[in-house]
Amino acid sequence: MKNIPVNIQDIPGYGMDADPENEPTYPMKNYTGDDHNRINYERSEQQPADVELLMSTERPALTAVFGTSTPPSGLSGMIRRYAFKHSEDRYRHWIPLILADRINVYEGVLGDLAHGHIPNIFAERGLKSSWKYNKKGVIKKTVVAVLVTAAIISFFRRKKR
Amino acid sequence: MLAMNYRGPYRVRAEQRPMPEIKHPEDAIVRVTRSCICGSDLHLYHGMVPDTRVGMTFGHEFTGIVEEVGPLVQKLKVGDHVLVPFNIACGKCNFCKQGLYGNCHESNPMATAVGGIFGYSHTAGGYDGGQAEYVRVPYADVGPTVIPADMDPDDAVMLTDVVPTGYQAAEMGGIKPGDTVVVFGAGPIGIMAARCAWFFGPSRVIIIDHLDYRLEFAQNYAKCEAYNFKFMKDPVEFLKKATDWYGADVCIDCVGCEAEGNTLQTFSGRVTLMQAGAATALQWAINSVKKGGIVSIVGVYGPPFNLLPIGNVVNKGITIRANQASVKRLLPRLIDHVQSGRLNPKGLITHRIPLEEISDAYNIFSSKLDNCIKTVLIPPSARS
Ligand SMILES: NC(=O)c1ccc[n+]([C@@H]2O[C@H](COP(=O)([O-])OP(=O)(O)OC[C@H]3O[C@@H](n4cnc5c(N)ncnc54)[C@H](O)[C@@H]3O)[C@@H](O)[C@H]2O)c1
Ligand SMILES: [Zn+2]
Ligand SMILES: [Zn+2]
Numbered sequence: 001m002k003n004i005p006v007n008i009q010d011i012p013g014y015g016m017d018a019d020p021e022n023e024p025t026y027p028m029k030n031y032t033g034d035d036h037n038r039i040n041y042e043r044s045e046q047q048p049a050d051v052e053l054l055m056s057t058e059r060p061a062l063t064a065v066f067g068t069s070t071p072p073s074g075l076s077g078m079i080r081r082y083a084f085k086h087s088e089d090r091y092r093h094w095i096p097l098i099l100a101d102r103i104n105v106y107e108g109v110l111g112d113l114a115h116g117h118i119p120n121i122f123a124e125r126g127l128k129s130s131w132k133y134n135k136k137g138v139i140k141k142t143v144v145a146v147l148v149t150a151a152i153i154s155f156f157r158r159k160k161r
Numbered sequence: 162m163l164a165m166n167y168r169g170p171y172r173v174r175a176e177q178r179p180m181p182e183i184k185h186p187e188d189a190i191v192r193v194t195r196s197c198i199c200g201s202d203l204h205l206y207h208g209m210v211p212d213t214r215v216g217m218t219f220g221h222e223f224t225g226i227v228e229e230v231g232p233l234v235q236k237l238k239v240g241d242h243v244l245v246p247f248n249i250a251c252g253k254c255n256f257c258k259q260g261l262y263g264n265c266h267e268s269n270p271m272a273t274a275v276g277g278i279f280g281y282s283h284t285a286g287g288y289d290g291g292q293a294e295y296v297r298v299p300y301a302d303v304g305p306t307v308i309p310a311d312m313d314p315d316d317a318v319m320l321t322d323v324v325p326t327g328y329q330a331a332e333m334g335g336i337k338p339g340d341t342v343v344v345f346g347a348g349p350i351g352i353m354a355a356r357c358a359w360f361f362g363p364s365r366v367i368i369i370d371h372l373d374y375r376l377e378f379a380q381n382y383a384k385c386e387a388y389n390f391k392f393m394k395d396p397v398e399f400l401k402k403a404t405d406w407y408g409a410d411v412c413i414d415c416v417g418c419e420a421e422g423n424t425l426q427t428f429s430g431r432v433t434l435m436q437a438g439a440a441t442a443l444q445w446a447i448n449s450v451k452k453g454g455i456v457s458i459v460g461v462y463g464p465p466f467n468l469l470p471i472g473n474v475v476n477k478g479i480t481i482r483a484n485q486a487s488v489k490r491l492l493p494r495l496i497d498h499v500q501s502g503r504l505n506p507k508g509l510i511t512h513r514i515p516l517e518e519i520s521d522a523y524n525i526f527s528s529k530l531d532n533c534i535k536t537v538l539i540p541p542s543a544r545s
Pocket of ligand 3: 250251252253254255256257258264265266267
């Protein structure tokens with residue numbers, strides 16, 4: 001289908017009922033009409049890109065500034081690069097990113113070990129404070145975990161017999 | 162410098178990391194004096210936000226002293242003690258020019274659906290945040306605001322997010338004198354929204370949560386009615402009845418994607434991530450507001466989609482208003498409310514924890530231990 005250019009001024013009644021006061025976003029938005037200039041506003045200088053950045057497909061170029069934390073790396077990085085081939089509208093953008101986040105956790109543990117650091121998961125989860133403020137909850141959780149494990153073990157033992 | 166380091170869901174630690182550097186001529190480096198943990202950080206901490214990379218430093222609510230400025234920074238000076246709005250905003254794009262500082266078009270290349278936010282995953286721009294001793298602050302002449310000499314730094318740090326977000330939640334509600342306002346969520350944001358609602362003259366403000374200690378706190382702090390939904394057969398029916406079977410004039414969602422209270426929402430949104438979090442509070446808001454009413458959303462949801470009764474939005478003629486708070490736009494008004502003694506933001510702070518103990522600080526806030534409402538982290542360099 002070909003789009004035929006129209007002169008909107010010729011449309012009967014064009015703009016007759018426009019009411020600049022009808023601006024439902026006010027006062028959160030101080031409507032200036034500049035939206036119609038689109039991205040032609042004065043822009044700050046461009047920050048040089050010195051790390052690998054993944055950019056939304058819904059943008060023409062990088063923003064003037066951006067964060068440079070934790071560039072994509074490893075297997076999770078490969079998945080993130082794939083994700084950024086798809087727009088923010090698609091599940092194939094977001095689901096791979098969540099998958100990459102989960103894989104990244106294991107990469108993090110391996111990274112720690114490679115640096116000779118054994119992660120103290122008990123401390124990282126702040127469980128000392130759970131014990132301090134919620135002894136009952138910790139005991140309940142532990143008992144449930146032990147019972148569930150015992151039940152699973154006995155189920156498989158019985159199956160073997 | 163000491164900084165928070167995210168290792169995966171429910172795992173964070175404080176450790177020595179390289180100092181941040183000026184990356185753009187309008188940047189500043191700020192030495193952090195106060196830094197809060199926010200309900201928004203919990204969404205990251207629980208692994209709910211896509212593209213949250215291991216090794217990142219969180220933190221978007223902080224104050225600090227300017228240590229270094231880039232060559233194009235004109236207003237901010239080394240030594241200034243500033244509060245830094247959580248939104249990274251250029252001040253020049255059409256969105257910033259119209260006061261939408263939470264929707265800047267020049268601070269987040271990774272997504273168009275959200276502006277840049279300090280320490281808030283790569284979905285919000287990939288910036289390391291302020292739960293650290295030092296932090297890089299882009300557009301230093303736009304966001305950072307010098308803390309008035311007579312203002313307590315604990316009040317100042319609450320002006321970076323909690324106060325403006327609570328205030329804007331009420332403002333977006335379009336509250337008219339005499340209205341009945343229902344706020345879902347009695348976390349710091351909900352409590353502040355309930356408190357700020359009074360500035361607009363309603364006759365009733367009701368807050369809903371399932372944690373008694375928070376409801377009690379809210380009742381004292383925000384002078385509102387407080388109800389526990391755990392003891393309701395049906396929260397929507399309860400609210401209809403409480404509003405003479407009419408519906409509230411305004412409903413405000415201050416819960417976001419980790420809501421409790423509805424098994425289907427919890428299973429699909431939090432357990433299996435089939436939707437972008439559980440939209441229980443928003444569903445209740447839509448269903449308990451009056452016909453032609455207004456639903457204001459500041460609770461945070463993930464990007465893909467949520468299960469919501471859109472049909473009811475249409476059939477009831479509901480107006481939905483939502484945004485990330487535009488901190489810079491609201492600061493002059495809110496600084497005035499604080500300085501005149503009308504608002505007491507630091508009254509929300511229940512915990513002050515050294516940055517070194519960040520793992521425990523997160524667990525206390527996340528697990529709602531020790532009657533925690535709001536936690537402030539103090540870096541070692543700010544304690545001496
Ligand atoms: N839009 C913004 O600019 C902005 C800024 C800051 C925070 N936020 C968001 O606001 C939300 C609240 O932040 P917070 O710091 O107060 O977090 P919080 O986690 O401390 O508070 C959330 C509260 O909601 C309660 N809750 C859970 N399910 C509920 C339900 N169905 N109905 C009523 N209450 C329910 C919880 O018990 C908790 O007390 C978060 O989603 C956060 O990301 C948004
Ligand atoms: Zn926050
Ligand atoms: Zn901007």
